[in-house]
Amino acid sequence: MSGFDTFWAIYGNLVLTLGTNALLALSIWLTLACGMLALANAAFMGIGAYAAALLTMNYDAPFTVALAGGMIAPAIVAALIGLPTIRLSGVYLAMATLGFGEVVRVTILNTESVTGGALGLNGIPQSTQWWHVLLAVVLVLLVLWRLRRSKVGRAFDAIRGDETAASLMGIDVRANKMAAFVLGGAIAGLAGALNAHLTFFIGPSEYGFDRGVEILTMAILGGIGGLTGPILGSAIVTVLPEMLRGFGDIRLVVNGVILVLIVLFLPQGIWDPVRFKRWMRKGGKRHA
Amino acid sequence: MLELKGVSKSFGGLHVLRDVNLSVPEGSIFGLIGPNGAGKTTVFNLITGLLAPTAGSIEFQGTSLLGQRPHRITRSGVARTFQNIRLFKEMTLLENVVVGAYRHMNYGIAGLLLSLPGYREQERRARERALELLTWMRLEHKANDLADNLSYGEQRRLEIARALATEPKLLLLDEPVAGMNTGERAELMREIIAIRERGYTILMIEHDMRFVMGLCEQIAVLNFGKIIACGGPDAIRSNEEVIEAYLGREDEDDMETTGAQA
């Protein structure tokens, strides 16, 4: 038993971070599944983290309430900026959401009295237990899995395939995209809230460009064809830096290298069911 | 069933459609023809809500379609296929057609999360119906193949199957036989008649004169954005303005062949 205790003492945080990163990867998967390159999830994570932390620290809220707040706050913000932003296509959407991340960061910096500004929030109670994270991941996976197999998942696929055709099949493109955007924001906020109560300190720099890129890398690396991809991608991105722990800045360089290599050589990510089918077909094909 | 009155469309200084009047009776097969660039696909885009007319009214079964978003228009019973085929390439044929059944699925969040009987029943029915439609279009043997791997003619038939899955009352076909060989065209002609027999109304854009003359009960001719003639096949065939509109263009081959057959 003590072997496990030692393991947990050293790697406990890492395992829990595996969980929160999985949530983040799944949150961006939702919007990518609709064909939207929305890069605001780091900002939503930040909003969720701050909301939850402030609830716990300033209002002594019970943990579940804090978590709920951490999901609702970013959801509301997503709903507000969603409508005008969703209209934008491709490039403009990516730029706008990147820009939004900066807006959030600047807002946090300028609201020192509430958020502690650049110094961040310190002394957040470490309420997150392993089973919180596990439960969160399992529940989110379950919900997303059911969504995929329903008309909602099909609508997302259709929108990703061809928006115009999708709308002419009776699919309300705007409503579906909003749903993906808001739900994605809520999940990212949940990850932020859980994370905040794990690391007991949060600051604005944690939810900026670097984090946003990390989230994108996790999803692209794993592949967005299904739900396995984001889980796999987030696991690799979480564990890899641990293995490179002694190398300081190399860690971030590796993130960049991974991104470039994946885009060049494995455009559909590691977990690509279509590629697997092709491999299997090549293996067993008898007839031409 | 479908009434266009005084419909005009301009983009800046470019007048694409001018005072177009069309009346498609229920249960008919109606043809919209005209030289390239006459504005035919624009008419479809206006009907399906992808564009808004600069002037005029569009009514479907007595209700105005103006200002409605495309998915609402589809939900009220108008479906279309596309001139440049817009299939969901990363989905199988079956999945493509099932997407069409979207508007009929009204199970809620609880249903899909908990796999309630309502959800399962509707999903099953959608798949069955999709298979039925694929069989009708003679594509059932490829139901689980990716839509990417189809021949041109098969892609067009898939688009029709998918449009039918929305259970429309009015089916808009944009150049349904483009790229097909003669045999396929003859088959599709039979299929369209069969579709009409089942109670659908059909409005189609086509360049193939033989196809149009052989199938459509009423034909409207669009030239430079204006309707220059409207009537049955015989009236159109012998209409001076129509013949002139086609003279000097590639389509004159079609006119000549039809003339020879008349």
Next chain:
Amino acid sequence: MLQQQFVNALSLGCVYALFALGFTLVFGVLGVINLAHGAVFMLGAYAALSVINNFALPLWAAIVVACVVAGVVGVIIDVLVLKPLRRRNAPHLIPMIATIGVGIIINNGIQGIFGASNLRFPHGTVPETALEIAGLHVTVIELGIIFVSFALMAVLMFVMHRTQFGRALRAIAESPRAASLLGINVERLFLVTSFTASALGGIAGVLIGLYSNALFPLMGQPMLHKGIAVIILGGMGDIRGAMIGGLFLGFAEVLSVAYIGSTMRDAVAFGLLFLILLIRPQGLFGKVVQRKA
């Protein structure tokens, strides 16, 4: 006081304009949003600093070196990353993601080599003197920035609109396939554009480095974010838009610092960005035309 801010605003605006020019050139001609442009900008500054420190070259030579280094890096990025993606006909957001990766590699690589703390140009790199022009107090640096920027912008406008080369570039911007059918060597012009755009970015980096006298590895990131705001403001792919947008942002920022406060400075760009995206996403000069294959 306001008049003094005029010079600040103009200098800042010029640098933003130069940066945005490179950015928008790549978007207009190659159809890619190069998010490594900030890193290249920073490389220009560091390259100039290195040659001044290690080889005691005069400033003008350092600027040339910065130009060349940045340009070469731009070409390398094109050949190694963008070209294979072009050949694969990747949807245009994919190259953007790849450039994010490249930017990270360069930024953190430089941080690993030079460290994260602020570096300065050696004392006396630029004469400290100031001039009185039209009653305004203008330092040599500011004068240099304004002069170099306007000279470069003038050259660029001339090339784009009065030369065969510029015509070819504009043809490619409209449709690469049509351009190649007209006998234009599209790939070669992509290389030239990558070089030029990155060189412009590198020069902007040196100029800002001299102006603020603070070089740090991530200095390109805020520029990148502002560059995004500028080209969306001015219209993506539009050269005039990039110039005017850059100047406009310079003035907007300086005025807001003067009248509102310095903390909101970075937010100005994004406020504008959001506003423009809501009202007129194609920017002041952009067209809503989709680029043809």
